[in-house]
Amino acid sequence: MKYIDEYRDEKIARTLLQQIAGRLTREWVVMEVCGGQTHTIVKYGIDRMLPEGVRVVHGPGCPVCVTPLEKIDQAIAIAQLRDVIFCSFGDMMRVPGSETDLHRVKAGGGDVRVVYSPLDALTLARENPAKRVVFFAVGFETTAPANAFAAWQARQEGMQNFFMLVSHVRVPPALSAVLTAPDNRVQGFLAAGHVCAVMGTREYEPLAEQYHVPIVPTGFEPLDLLEGIDRVVRQLEAGEARVENQYTRVVTPDGNRAAQERIFSVFEICDQTWRGIGEIPASGFRLKNDFAAHDAAAAFDIAAIAPSESSRCMSGDILQGRKTPADCPAFGNECTPGNPLGATMVSSEGACAAFYHFGRHEKPASETPREG
Amino acid sequence: MCLSVPGKVLDISHEEGFRMGRVDFGGVVKKVCLEYLPEIRVGDYALVHVGFAISRVLPEEAAKTLKLLNELGELERGENR
Numbered sequence A: 001m002k003y004i005d006e007y008r009d010e011k012i013a014r015t016l017l018q019q020i021a022g023r024l025t026r027e028w029v030v031m032e033v034c035g036g037q038t039h040t041i042v043k044y045g046i047d048r049m050l051p052e053g054v055r056v057v058h059g060p061g062c063p064v065c066v067t068p069l070e071k072i073d074q075a076i077a078i079a080q081l082r083d084v085i086f087c088s089f090g091d092m093m094r095v096p097g098s099e100t101d102l103h104r105v106k107a108g109g110g111d112v113r114v115v116y117s118p119l120d121a122l123t124l125a126r127e128n129p130a131k132r133v134v135f136f137a138v139g140f141e142t143t144a145p146a147n148a149f150a151a152w153q154a155r156q157e158g159m160q161n162f163f164m165l166v167s168h169v170r171v172p173p174a175l176s177a178v179l180t181a182p183d184n185r186v187q188g189f190l191a192a193g194h195v196c197a198v199m200g201t202r203e204y205e206p207l208a209e210q211y212h213v214p215i216v217p218t219g220f221e222p223l224d225l226l227e228g229i230d231r232v233v234r235q236l237e238a239g240e241a242r243v244e245n246q247y248t249r250v251v252t253p254d255g256n257r258a259a260q261e262r263i264f265s266v267f268e269i270c271d272q273t274w275r276g277i278g279e280i281p282a283s284g285f286r287l288k289n290d291f292a293a294h295d296a297a298a299a300f301d302i303a304a305i306a307p308s309e310s311s312r313c314m315s316g317d318i319l320q321g322r323k324t325p326a327d328c329p330a331f332g333n334e335c336t337p338g339n340p341l342g343a344t345m346v347s348s349e350g351a352c353a354a355f356y357h358f359g360r361h362e363k364p365a366s367e368t369p370r371e372g
Numbered sequence B: 001m002c003l004s005v006p007g008k009v010l011d012i013s014h015e016e017g018f019r020m021g022r023v024d025f026g027g028v029v030k031k032v033c034l035e036y037l038p039e040i041r042v043g044d045y046a047l048v049h050v051g052f053a054i055s056r057v058l059p060e061e062a063a064k065t066l067k068l069l070n071e072l073g074e075l076e077r078g079e080n081r
Ligand code: SF4
Pocket: A312, A313, A314, A315, A318, A325, A328, A329, A330, A331, A332, A335, A336, A340, A341, A342, A343, A344, A345, A352
């Protein structure tokens, strides 16, 4: 496919790897922010091909993984109601709540529909006036334009039966949280290209400056990531800390203005809890008061739900780059995509799922601490 | 879920008051909302996420990146000779 296959050339990849190796005078730790980048890195084994002096660690950029347990439990409670059609993106279906998941609610007779776009949920609401249609609006800034559009359109049409359960996250405050954690090891970032396609790159400039870290928005093909790593390493070796856009074919400094306008006419910035990580100030979006009529948090009696998290899952450490899935004793045995203990094992963008799908649970004996 | 894919805009229409279009992803054609790309034209490539085009792929920039990458590849081939 055009704009994809060209960025997968093996020969060029090898040259980039040599170029990175040639720059290294010491060790560096680089975090790829987005789960889509994690997926490519693990799929192509980029982390294993890199020279020893540069390590990539996986970041918090998987919306499925960081949606707070409380919201999952609220979604499950709403989806069980008789007069509700509950709409969700497919990869939220198996995310474990405190007791069950949306997939099991559906199997038990709940009307839970997997939708590809929030537009599909709007259509369902128009076609089913006797039902309350609730859309689980999760995501990063990439998804915010679509979800904002749905709320806007519902208000425009005066729909009485369309609601959104919103759990939206923003990347820049999460990067601050990673960098200010006491045991942080991350020295440079590959920023999430598609988040930047919407928001632009300017909001990363204060971060690069304040924390003195190189931030390089990249694409999602192997050559994009290798070129991004090369640029981060070049900056680190030179003592620089700038925002440097690798993904210029899609990302501009200003981003998509029309999308931003719609986002900020529908949503306002709020504090947000990230599953496994905790609350990060100003890291979320919630519906503005003007859209209260479509806010599931107001329309449904869900405030009292008290979540309880599995104590065995270490996905919080994984999402902040402190641990890798292979460090988790449950990985690949008690915890698999078919029976996930944590959200990072569910989405294809979750680090645990990516490791599992690409065979990383078959550890060589020397790497298996439990059998040593 | 965060997956976004580039596809070619085949046509542009107006439905229920907003801009929609059919986009071709390597043979798979989908209806996509084009509201956020007022400048997009038939034949352009757009990056699509959950049914919404969020960015136009800039051909000049793509060519620049590719040229740089290919020059690296040439270097490698040259060294191997
Ligand atoms: S392998 Fe499972 S239990 Fe371990 S951190 Fe990943 S999701 Fe959590």
